[in-house]
Amino acid sequence: xxxxxxxxxxxxxxxxxxxxxxxxxxxxxxxxxxxxxxxxxxxxxxxxxxxxxxxxxxxxxxxxxxxxxxxxxxxxxxxxxxxxxxxxxxxxxxxxxxxxxxxxxxxxxxxxxxxxxxxxxxxxxxxxxxxxxxxxxxxxxxxxxxxxxxxxxxxxxxxxxxxxxxxxxxxxxxxxxxxxxxxxxxxxxxxxxxxxxxxxxxxxxxxxxxxxxxxxxxxxxxxxxxxxxxxxxxxxxxxxxxxxxxxxxxxxxxxxxxxxxxxxxxxxxxxxxxxxxxxxxxxxxxxxxxxxxxxxxxxxxxxxxxxxxxxxxxxxxxxxxxxxxxxxxxxxxxxxxxxxxxxxxxxxxxxxxxxxxxxxxxxxxxxxxxxxxxxxxxxxxxxxxxxxxxxxxxxxxxxxxxxxxxxxxxxxxxxxxxxxxxxxxxxxxxxxxxxxxxxxxxxxxxxxxxxxxxxxxxxxxxxxxxxxxxxxxxxxxxxxxxxxxxxxxxxxxxxxxxxxxxxxxxxxxxxxxxxxxxx
Numbered sequence: 308x309x310x311x312x313x314x315x316x317x318x319x320x321x322x323x324x325x326x327x328x329x330x331x332x333x334x335x336x337x338x339x340x341x342x343x344x345x346x347x348x349x350x351x352x353x354x355x356x357x358x359x360x361x362x363x364x365x366x367x368x369x370x371x372x373x374x375x376x377x378x379x380x381x382x383x384x385x386x387x388x389x390x391x392x393x394x395x396x397x398x399x400x401x402x403x404x405x406x407x408x409x410x411x412x413x414x415x416x417x418x419x420x421x422x423x424x425x426x427x428x429x430x431x432x433x434x435x436x437x438x439x440x441x442x443x444x445x446x447x448x449x450x451x452x453x454x455x456x457x458x459x460x461x462x463x464x465x466x467x468x469x470x471x472x473x474x475x476x477x478x479x480x481x482x483x484x485x486x487x488x489x490x491x492x493x494x495x496x497x498x499x500x501x502x503x504x505x506x507x508x509x510x511x512x513x514x515x516x517x518x519x520x521x522x523x524x525x526x527x528x529x530x531x532x533x534x535x536x537x538x539x540x541x542x543x544x545x546x547x548x549x550x551x552x553x554x555x556x557x558x559x560x561x562x563x564x565x566x567x568x569x570x571x572x573x574x575x576x577x578x579x580x581x582x583x584x585x586x587x588x589x590x591x592x593x594x595x596x597x598x599x600x601x602x603x604x605x606x607x608x609x610x611x612x613x614x615x616x617x618x619x620x621x622x623x624x625x626x627x628x629x630x631x632x633x634x635x636x637x638x639x640x641x642x643x644x645x646x647x648x649x650x651x652x653x654x655x656x657x658x659x660x661x662x663x664x665x666x667x668x669x670x671x672x673x674x675x676x677x678x679x680x681x682x683x684x685x686x687x688x689x690x691x692x693x694x695x696x697x698x699x700x701x702x703x704x705x706x707x708x709x710x711x712x713x714x715x716x717x718x719x720x721x722x723x724x725x726x727x728x729x730x731x732x733x734x735x736x737x738x739x740x741x742x743x744x745x746x747x748x749x750x751x752x753x754x755x756x757x758x759x760x761x762x763x764x765x766x767x768x769x770x771x772x773x774x775x776x777x778x779x780x781x782x783x784x785x786x787x788x789x790x791x792x793x794x795x796x797x798x799x800x801x802x803x804x805x806x807x808x809x810x811x812x813x814x815x816x817x818x819x820x821x822x823x824x825x826x
Contacts, residue, residue, distance in 0.1 A: 329649055329719050330640035331381035331542040332374060333535040333567070334633070335520050336367040336549070337512050338386045340425040340482075346385040346535055351375060358481060359384060360425055362610035370547040370633040373607055376662035377637030378644075381542075385534035387520045388422055389510040399509030402426025404502075405488060406433060406495035414491040415467050417451075417474070418484050419506055426506030428454050429483060433498040447494055451479050458482070466494060517549045521557040537565045541718040543639055545570040545632035552588070555598070559589070562597040566718040568711055570639075571600045572630035575667065579603075579674050583681035586701050590682070595701045596708035600683045601631040604667035605660075605693070628667050631686050631695075634660065638695045639715075649715035650762035652698035652808045654684070660693040670696075679810075698808050710808045716762055720803060724750055736792050743782040746799055754778040754803065764806045777804045 333346070339360030341347065347358050352375040355368065362368040367384060374382055388399045399422035405413040419426025432450040436442045446463035449470060459479045464470045467487050474485035520534040521544075535544065544567050546554055551574075558569035573582045582602045589595045609625040638653030645651055666686060670678075675685040675696055684697025702708040727749045734742050755776070757763050763777030779802040786798045819825050 327640075327643050327647070328381065328540055329542065329715075329722075330379070330643035331383065331540075332379060332570075332633070332636035332640070333383045333385070333539070333542055333544040334367055334370060334374075334636075335385045335387060335517055335534050335544075335546045336370070337363070337388070338366050338368070338384065339363050340419075340421055340423050341384070341386040343386050343388050343390075343421055346383040346539070349382045349384060350380060355382075355384065359386065365548060367547065369607055369610060369627060369629055372610075373605075373629060373662060374633040374637045374640075377634055377641075377660060379633075379637040379640040380644075381640075382636075383535060383539060383542075385520060386421075387512050387516050387534075388508070389512050389516060391510065397507060397510050399423060400505055400507040402429060402503035402506030404429075404431060404504065406431070406498065408491045408493035409496045410491070410493075412491035412493070413488040414493055414495050415470060416486050416488045417503065418486070419503060420480075420482050420484055422506070422509065424506045424508050426503050429503040430455075430500050431498070431503075432500040433495045435494075435497055438497050449474065450500070451483060452500065453482060467492070470495075514549050514551055514554050517546045518553050518557040521546070521561045535561070535565065541566045541715075541722045543568050543570050543636050545572075545636060547572065547630050547632045550574050550630075552585075555589070559592065559594050559598050563594040566722050567597070568715050568718065569598045570632040570635050571598060572604070572632050573600070573602055575604050575628055575630070577602070579668075579670075579678060579683075582683050583678065586681055586683045589701045590703040592702075596704065596714045598701045599635070599699065599711040600701055601635050601686060601695070601697075602678060602683050603631070603670065603686060604628045605631050605634055605663045605686060606665040606667060607663055626664050634658075634663060634686070635684070635695055646762070647760040648757060648762050649719050650712050650757075650760075650806050652710065652712050652810070654695040654698045654810075656692075656694065658695040663693050666693065698810055710810075712808055713805045716757075716805045717803075719762075720754070720757065720801075723753060724801070727753060731797075736795075736797065740783075742797065743787065746797065747780050747782040750780045750782075750799060750801060751778075754780065754801075761806055764804045766804070775804075777806075778802060 341359040349355050352372050355371045371382055371384065401422050402419040404417050406415040408414045417431055419429055430452045433447055434442060435447040436444045442448055443463045446465060448463060449461045450457060451459045459477055461473050464473060471485040471487055474483060544558055544562055546558060550572060555571050558571060562569040579602060586600045589598060606626040607629055609627045638658035641657055642651035642653035643649050645657060670685050670687045675687055678685045679697055679699060682699045682701045684695060684699055687694055687696040698710045698712055700708050700711040700714060708714055731746055736742055758777045765777045766774040768774055781800040786800055
């Protein structure tokens, strides 16, 4: 019968936690394989190995693993390679294989999806009815493997066009592309499992290539505007393992232009004194409020290490050194998950490490204090627990931007208000102020939620009465005169008071004699 029918059910499977978009991180660097023209959103470390492959020294493998191991849940990766091609530089190349018909003429070409020697570990076998009586006469099958592991065994294929379509829409489409080779229109002949060839990693990636990826100044290959579009929303951006002013400048500019914060590390073994000096060069930079520096490097278990028993009770595990951006990003993500937004610093007990073995350099309380004064965030051991122990931005405007969470929160507010306002674009401007009221209510509704989660700091008078809730929103005739409305422009004025961070708790304990009163 007509009406409304509501049915309740029980959800099955994992609920999914810590998936706040604001807690995501954007990492740019090298990988064994993967797209070099667009980023990929990873929701687990297994996603990384699926799309970007195995560990290689210096690549993003262990950084991404650390991010997920330490509590992160959303990571965009952009793979960079050396796309230069000169007399002294070798350009990276894809791997290919031509499948031939019975006369030896090429009939079909398979190519690794992207550049690198990894493609040479792809292999393909062709089987037809003479190889397997279960295959229909006149048909053939393709089997594609990577590193000796069978990934795809096709159904019976009618012809080359059918094979091309199946490969390019299959579970290996992120690894292999297929194309019809017009040399021959015949089906491919039987072929024992054979590797692709010609794949090259090319010359080493430099800081210049990382900078090109961040600011979009690539040569024509690859042809992308920037590695992480503003459409991917806010978050933290990092180039783990790459340091120096050129990289830091690119991270800073990218973060400022895209409502993000830049997580920066230092060269392995850099002294705390040099770290402070490097950070100080950004104090007066207008966009330093978007930057946070972390020191020192961390130690994690080596992906290539097997536990080596040297005695009945002694087991040694090899480690590798990592710059700390991925750990800082994970701590930030945990803070955002706990608070509902980026006003909770990803530091202190909340950031206690689970997978980090040790620090590359010891950080004493005295060193940590000098680092904090220099606006560098220390990674420390506290009560035998490794923690992020700082929440500073590098800006010298300590009144407004002392803590990186303050800019992070402003990014969060800006992005989400913009999202809300999209629903009002092309609305009718009415003379009764209804549109003004809808815009005002939408913004206030959002800011009220932030305030209730302690992201905004309310003001109270001496009698305890609330002066304001930590925000104001104005959409009225005062900021929207008719001459302006005639151009189609509606303005809203928003003021917010972002909450700070308690990074120092001062306790005074007074001892009294037995006969004296307690203070």
